[in-house]
Amino acid sequence: MRPHKPLTPYLFAAPALLVFAFAVLAPVLATGAFSLTEWSGFGPMTFTGLGNYVRALGDDVFVGSFLHVTLYIVVTIVLEVAFGLVLAGVLAARRGGSPWFRVALFTPVMLPMVVVAVLWSFVYNGDFGLVNASLSAIGLDGLTRVWLGDPATALLAVCVVSGWVYAGFYMAIFYAALTQIPPEVIEAARLDGAGEARIFARVKVPMIRNAVEVCLLLCVTGGFQTFDLFYVLTGGGPYNATEIPTTYLTRVVFRDGEVGYGSAMAVLMTAVVVLVGIVFMRLRRGRGAEA
Amino acid sequence: MTTAPVDSGLAGAPRRGVLGRIVDRAGGGLLQVSLIVIALFWLIPTLGLLVVSIRGETYNNSSGWWTAFTRPAELTLENYQNLLATGFTSSFWNTVLITVPATVLVIGIAAMAAYAFAWIEFPGRDLLFLVVIALLIVPIQIALIPIARLYGTLNIAGSILGVVLFHVAFGLPFAVFLLRNFFVGIPRELLEAARMDGAGEWKIFATVVFPLAAPAVASLGIFQFLWVWNDLLVALVFADTENQPMTKALQSQMRQFGTNVDVLAPGAFLSLIIPLVLFFAFQRYFVQGMMAGSVK
Numbered sequence: 001m002r003p004h005k006p007l008t009p010y011l012f013a014a015p016a017l018l019v020f021a022f023a024v025l026a027p028v029l030a031t032g033a034f035s036l037t038e039w040s041g042f043g044p045m046t047f048t049g050l051g052n053y054v055r056a057l058g059d060d061v062f063v064g065s066f067l068h069v070t071l072y073i074v075v076t077i078v079l080e081v082a083f084g085l086v087l088a089g090v091l092a093a094r095r096g097g098s099p100w101f102r103v104a105l106f107t108p109v110m111l112p113m114v115v116v117a118v119l120w121s122f123v124y125n126g127d128f129g130l131v132n133a134s135l136s137a138i139g140l141d142g143l144t145r146v147w148l149g150d151p152a153t154a155l156l157a158v159c160v161v162s163g164w165v166y167a168g169f170y171m172a173i174f175y176a177a178l179t180q181i182p183p184e185v186i187e188a189a190r191l192d193g194a195g196e197a198r199i200f201a202r203v204k205v206p207m208i209r210n211a212v213e214v215c216l217l218l219c220v221t222g223g224f225q226t227f228d229l230f231y232v233l234t235g236g237g238p239y240n241a242t243e244i245p246t247t248y249l250t251r252v253v254f255r256d257g258e259v260g261y262g263s264a265m266a267v268l269m270t271a272v273v274v275l276v277g278i279v280f281m282r283l284r285r286g287r288g289a290e291a
Numbered sequence: 292m293t294t295a296p297v298d299s300g301l302a303g304a305p306r307r308g309v310l311g312r313i314v315d316r317a318g319g320g321l322l323q324v325s326l327i328v329i330a331l332f333w334l335i336p337t338l339g340l341l342v343v344s345i346r347g348e349t350y351n352n353s354s355g356w357w358t359a360f361t362r363p364a365e366l367t368l369e370n371y372q373n374l375l376a377t378g379f380t381s382s383f384w385n386t387v388l389i390t391v392p393a394t395v396l397v398i399g400i401a402a403m404a405a406y407a408f409a410w411i412e413f414p415g416r417d418l419l420f421l422v423v424i425a426l427l428i429v430p431i432q433i434a435l436i437p438i439a440r441l442y443g444t445l446n447i448a449g450s451i452l453g454v455v456l457f458h459v460a461f462g463l464p465f466a467v468f469l470l471r472n473f474f475v476g477i478p479r480e481l482l483e484a485a486r487m488d489g490a491g492e493w494k495i496f497a498t499v500v501f502p503l504a505a506p507a508v509a510s511l512g513i514f515q516f517l518w519v520w521n522d523l524l525v526a527l528v529f530a531d532t533e534n535q536p537m538t539k540a541l542q543s544q545m546r547q548f549g550t551n552v553d554v555l556a557p558g559a560f561l562s563l564i565i566p567l568v569l570f571f572a573f574q575r576y577f578v579q580g581m582m583a584g585s586v587k
Binding site for chain 1: 322339412
């Protein structure tokens, strides 16, 4: 059906498109341009071509930050998506379980990261934290440490906090998807003599594959963009052990005043995220066509 | 007598041997216990924060918060009084002044765009929608520097307006995506009927589509509210001290952690009260919103 006035659709979309153009598209292009210069944000700009990109690829901290965020994503896929899926499976098999359980798991999703950091600093604190106190109580004094201040454990400690925050989020999505499965399908599998665990793995999970894939994509692309969590818990330290691209970039631009170099990092980071997204979509579409 | 509800719950299950039933019970019991342990693990940090926030400063700096359970004399409301005296309330109002307009504007602008994308055919529509989707995964870091420059030129650097505009821009892609998915599901006959009656696009949008989309709008509103309320990065970059929301105020307290935990803990607790109340009030919309946004 054609609209009465040909201009109307554009009027509807105009506010959104204007905001996009000014706040998203133009800045993206500007960042691309800045990335080819050496510039402190004030004063003259020096064109340096791809110099910033060459520098970034040779910057151990920047390369390391991608390693850290990759590790973080791998661990959180287990702690958030896989764990959330299992919890949702248990809840669905128990007709939802206690609503209190769902509330308990979902509460951290709503907390500001600053608050999360405060909460967990009481857990990880070296002097009077819950973890060290528990270890001492069962005679494992040798294992106590400053969890976020030790390069060997800091990244893992941050991953645990992330799991604590987001497991409930994925659980809620999976639970909602699981409740949409027609009961007859599950009943049929049960009559065939399959146990609950087997029904879950062989029948239910394949049926909510779409939700699982979207959650994986969210976890991966969202993982690359994580900032608050690392910034407030460790600030990238100790000794860059938890430095990720977003924290490093923010530091380079806003503390060191290297706008050109930071812009190149932002472009590289965006390229990686978009690339991962495209590969993911391709894989999905490929398998969708086969099925 | 006490086992009766359990038995009735199992009435529909296939018959098994006595041994099988014992194993099932034990397994179920084990599962129950592990669920309780998991729930406790999820609740304990929040509980700890509450206790620290009502515990005297000297005690917090010398022992773990759980010791307060055996020594209730350590508890006091002093921390909250001190917090209010530091001017924390102004950052609370800043958070409100940022969050409310950023939520309302995103809903209004996104709903209009989503309507055009869902129900009006126009040249370039699909391409434009694809651009919107692509923007969903563009990290906001890439826009921070140019926008900070732009705000400097426009003379709104550090202001609440600047923070709001940035949140609106980066809230839009998800909002348009979610609402368009919902709008598409509205039965075509309803729109056709309104068109037959001579209603224009604006009238159809305002009287037919928008009211029907109330659940989606509500869930979007909650998500956007939470994102903005909890944001730290945008506030760090764009809000100056005078206009800083609670997250930034808390973060600057955190840098001196240990000396002022008595301000930090009650502040943290105050900033999570509103999201918690919101969650309990609109629990079911959360699930609906997530279904519409990520599963469809």
